[in-house]
Amino acid sequence: MNRLILATAALAFVVIVVGAFTRLTDAGLGCPDWPGCYGFLTPVEAKANEALALSRFPDRPLEMAKAWAEMGHRYIASLLGLMILTIALLSWRTPQRGHGLALLGLVLFQGALGMWTVTLNLMPVVVMGHLLGGLTVLSLLALLWMRRQPERLELQQPSLVLLAAVALVALVFQVALGGWTSANYAAVVCTTLPICEGNWWQQWDPATAFRLIQPAANSYEFGTLDYAARMTIHVSHRLWAVVTALLLLWLALRLMRHPQLNRWGIAMVVLTLIQVGLGVANVVWQLPLAVAVGHNGGAALLVMTLVCINYRVQSRQPAALRERVPC
Structure with missing residues (x-):
């Protein structure tokens, strides 16, 4: 069981990385329908019937590299879902039953978000939610593995527990900002360091930048916000990165003692x-x-590691009451 959990966590990390590759290569609509590709099971079939495929989606020319990136992500995510289903079934009669069911429910919701990402044409709030959902799946798998380890830590330091929790909240917010930056195609609007070129503060527009439900559009591919809103998103991500990094390094120094x-x-x-x-x-x-x-x-690894740290620093019961879980 422990090996299955580790293998599933590794696959969840791969799904996150492949999803990032798909998004960053503008392949999120490489197959403009769901769950198939131009009405076919694979891009190969779509290519073999290209005239029919294009008649179904005349505004979306078939690009095989993008189609394979999109479908490859779906295939791997489907395998991840099957592995999580196996974990949920195997954990049914263990103390981690609720954890397994939570994982199963989350991965099903992730599948729905994947569908909405396509059917809603890359709506930013859905794209960001899909990223956060993937990180949550990875973190829950890491936490499940931690819960099954017999080693427990006696640590009576409430300040360290609080610092770890605050750092986790700050990191999740930073990752959400990063996802929002990517979903709104704001990653390259500022090209200088340390903040942004020009009088960026004079164009600050948080009301538009952080409106989760944006005005309806035929497609959100390549973004619909103006420069001021994208700049605000980008600068917010940079500024909060400084706060988050300082918190993480402070926590690290405390842990190293x-x-x-x-x-x-x-x-x-x-x-x-x-x-x-x-x-x-x-x-x-x-x-x-x-x-x-x-x-x-890197963001995925940071979140997973910090979730494990939060679990690790919690005060635990005495050794005589430790629950040993068979591997």
């Missing part, structure tokens, strides 16, 4: 510095694909 938590602190320092470096590289080199995908993957 404890022998049992030292490795978690080191991991947090390394991941935070890499993530900041990737963010800066995205600005300097204008969002190169490998760096942008790596930035998404």
